[in-house]
Amino acid sequence: MEKGEFAVHSSEVLVEGREPYVIVIPPPNVTAVLHMGHGLNNTIQDVLIRWRRMQGLASLWAPGTDHAGIATQNVVERLLAKEGKTRDDLGREAFVERTWEFVEETGGAILDQLKAMGCTCDWDRTRFTLDPGLSRAVREVFVRLYEKGLIYRGEYIINWCPRCLTALSNEEAEGDEVEGRLYHLRYPLAQGWADAAAEAQAVARAAASTEAEAEGGRAAGVEAIGQLPDGRWYLTVSTTRPETMLGDTAVAVNPADERYKGLIGAEVDLPLTGRRIPIIADDYVDRGFGTGLVKVTPAHDPNDFEMAQRNGIPLLDVMTPGATMGENAPEAFRGMDRFDARKAVVRAFKEEGLFGGDDSHTHTIPRCYRCETVVEPRLSEQWFVKMKPLAEPALQASIDGTVTFVPGRWKKVYEHWMENIRDWCISRQLWWGHRIPVWYCQDCGETIVAREDPDACTACGGAALEQDPDVLDTWFSSWLWPFSIFGWPEDTDDLKAFYPGHVLSTAPEILFFWVARMIMAGYEFLGEAPFKTVYLHATVRDTQGRKMSKSLGNGIDPLEVVDQFGADALRFTVISAAAVGTDIHLDPDDLEASFASGRNFANKVWNAGRFTLMSVGDDPIKPLSEVGKDLELSDRWILSRLSGTADSLTQELEKFRLHDVAEKAYHFFWGELADWYLELVKPRLRDDAAEGSKQAARTTLVTAFDGILRLLHPLIPFVT
Template identity: 70%
Template structure:
């Protein structure tokens, strides 16, 4: 006899060894030469410095559910793993490390610093991938990629050069988001807006020559002035103009005149531009073209000059007047406001809540800054990508994210792709240093000489590319592009993407754009957005709050399956999930309990099935009983429901439906109903039918649950009797197919009626305090032939599951007892004489009725008080009314019970 399952399930005895076996057998690897239909997911590559957190746990478990399901369906399933070099994040980590040694990256120099980063990545870069293994991720690790791999770097350079040749990449001076801490440009998407309680300062700018200008307010010295509102008063040091709307009659006489710019000794022009909203504020807008993107655009149209008054570190430059030079921007803000106040030019200060952009990596307030950078012209790329969503080639789950996508793509701005970092893909641009040449060379291969003058003095652009510039190519660069590889032909385009909504534009939209541009097709057809894992207070988990949950701690304590089931069953598409980091038992205990239930049910089933070859249900069809036909019918419906849910990306629903079939139908009901037959109490034919049905139902349950809880399902399935031609492992076994011929409405109605009877009898026993060991008679008057047949054939189940001693089909005239009416209309009656102490029960009921009468009287008195009803809050009055209704309901039920017992007094 095969070694039975141990009495207790210990995940540590199975999970790691099982995972190693799966990997050694090559079950995770996809074959580009197979004739099977491919199914492809590329992992959202985590940062090379990252360690596993619950967000990764949720995201990657969902990917694994889809991959395991499609693999079982016979698809050539490929899940491409890998990591991202994460330019800013990784450079920041290493800079902090060398700072502890008393050095900066400039002390080391570029080459030595990059070498130091590679050493760091070599030591820590694979940590998160190994952690994903621990939770069961069945990715094809032989295809692991890194965004700085040589082949991926080739793809990056090819894309840069190709887009430059098409005129879609250019270099120019524009306002960009600048991080004074990271000392690099950021894209619009990397400057995360944060709601901030700030202030709006209203500053007075005197008119330089106010003669002949009526209608303006005047300073005490008689000079007219304009009021300008700003949230960044320090930027006025770089003002080069003031704009008004060309149709604003208040300021028509001012257009073309000059204002005295306080504190600077400069004069600035008043210009007219349609950008200004004459209804907002004073209708006059200060222009700081070097520090605001809208002001920059106005300056380009009106010819207003630009003046940069901040260093890269966000201190005030020497182009500003004393005493502000060298001040930090926020120190300068305070000093400017104080100076305006002292000059009588500060009109007022208002509290003002507005969105302030912060660096997505270090949370420093971002500074808009005029800078020469490299950009991608996005509108030509965005238009076909938007069309792909509009015509259904790309679908979002949930659908509501489509509107967000449409809004972003419609209002897209050019993408700043250059970063002032040393870690990343170096921009493939060289500048000829020869005198009177200055050629710019954009090349796929490093040039050795200038194609224009032949000189060898070439200097490469010092910047690197935005990290997202490599990851937007991920779906095809990981397949070997620009080479036309077997993987590329087989596995592009892919199928599904699972990611977080916050990178819809960072990554998802850009992948769609690059896929259409360079492969002529979208990289995936379905995008599933998982929600955010939050703590039980609704806060996003973070290190700073200390409210995170380490998935590896959960695995160690509860097992990987418990972790997986918890995160999948608790989070629908696009909806957040809350987990109590202070009480892991509350959060993950139910998942552990599910695994234990599966283990115990599987262990019992295996002991009753023995080592004999598996009996096919088709061999014992004639001997199947209603309970067998019921579970086969319920299994068929469960297979269809789970498959349909997965097809529609309702992952949570699929997990829950599989759970319900196993726990509520197979384990709680069928196993209990079938025990006497498995013991042989009903004869050999009945036993064989029960064994065949149980094996089939358990096999089906394990298969539909495997993608969610792979370790325990594989462990139990390996012990299950199977046909000789079965697959060697559940991970590669066939996904079950619903068999319509097993759907049996009559059997389902019969067992549902039996369940109702058992439930009703159990409730009556509980209501009247009947001891668990006490057997009771059951009367079923006026029963239909169908229900009578069900109950007749289920006497053993009624005896075992609700302790019914005998069943009589007839009336119960003259007897005292408890009754119930089922939803089907069937009446049940349990005689109580001799079963409980009737006198004591009657006394208890009278006492309980008296107590409730007292509570009712108090509540009625309160509600009859007109002063209370008129003055008390509406919710308080409603609460009292609900109490009274509840008391009346309770009293009515107790009175019915007492009346039923009075006949035996």
């Protein structure tokens, strides 16, 4: 492809008055290699872009790549590990330099791979999320939100990967349900509360037996309150992570729970620690879970953290960043890995006669989306964006239909998420990315948030400033993508011409990571949504229904398909298979079965083209208006079918029913034009055929063939 071939200039819109049509590419990770998900999504975008371009619109597809903070840093760290080095050996500056070198050498190859698929991006506009212009947009946004009070620093429970040593967003820390253990631990009640305990036990037993009767006499389960052999009373709490009890600072009950009313304000002697902690009341406690008595570990559980904030309970962090037991843990456990500590704590409870047994228990264990390490909730100082005010207009946009989702079922999912949005933790303990534009004065403690790097403290004038060591979440730059690529915060011609765009096509997995946040940023900084339609494409799976992935080894390399079957075969196959709302199944072990039909179709188009050109010869083709009186029934039929097909293809494209476009174009071409009309006209194209009939046949054949080539072009651009 020649340079500048698909360039679109703002003057086409602003001066010539052409209607724009804009799609911004979901920027792939700069180190990514093409997989079938990209193959599908970029074919979809190219079909839409080519179709609108052929309609005469100023059709702009803006390409680029994402610096992908944690992903890229992990790649470079693995390379260093092969040299026996860590990032700390290099130091921050050298590590970042090394990462830049790596990115400049190998990065962006995926864009060349998109070219091999025939993607008609405006390549001159290629952007990278760490480009100076885009970095400036990031700073501007950080400072604006900070000045507005929407960015704050706070202690918070975050998802933490003890291997990557970084914070993870909720979406980066999802997990699968597993069959685990629920452990029941007995906490002795402090002296002086025996009467209250006895009364609580009586109420609890009465409640339990009523419940047991109601459930047909099923055993009541774990004893919530009881007496130890030495006469002390105990309360039973249940947990899947016994090691965290070393950091308990309270036990909580629901204030409306009749069983424990008399115990609110009492204290327990927390085993293994020598600490005494209070029993508090909080609405969060679910009376139906376990015994209705809940251990509160505010430094290691997000819900407990919030409970502690509400009730003024202290925080006690008993782990290190690497998830070993830290200095606040009792000496016997210090230095132990968290899972070893789990066993050790259970053993110690057994030895002290305080173990109440364990049950199998299905629960979700969140894992780091990069390295699969079990995520540990962790207390730390992080930067956050207050999302509620940003979410309001973005929610409204979906409710009133300003932004629509295809398939429509995603509307509900989106709205539910926007209604329940939580603050966004935007700091990451990484080196690769946009460094947080905050400086701390070492002399007076002032915090400075600035668009330009400051030389001196704004409060005391001192020069001892230290920049916050963290970088911003990768999504903090990609949520600005639809306008940062056009030069925002400057009010550029590009921005005027190409914002807002029209369609955003992406994988459903990043609806919240990316799409929702782009809509929020669009409203906050430009007053309108960045696109009108969000198309969430199918998931590409293997024949067993498993999502294609590198780790499963069941992927298909789109470039291999291009080599073996041609780019048109790849494109036609994925579009044909992509019915709205259903997944695509392809067989990685049998590319022939998956892609042969696409190749055969492209070949059929080629052969029909050769036949047509040969049969009509070199004489000029008369326009339709001159052969009207000689048109035969078959001519009128195929021309009417062409016009009907063109109309219905346009309608299907407008509804994003791309597989119907492929199917109908295929049917017209193969089933009507090639199988019927081409056969019917053969005798009329011979030298000895009657002149009028021959000319009508030539004109009709060329018109029909030219027409279907145009209709097929967005799908299979190479052969057409």
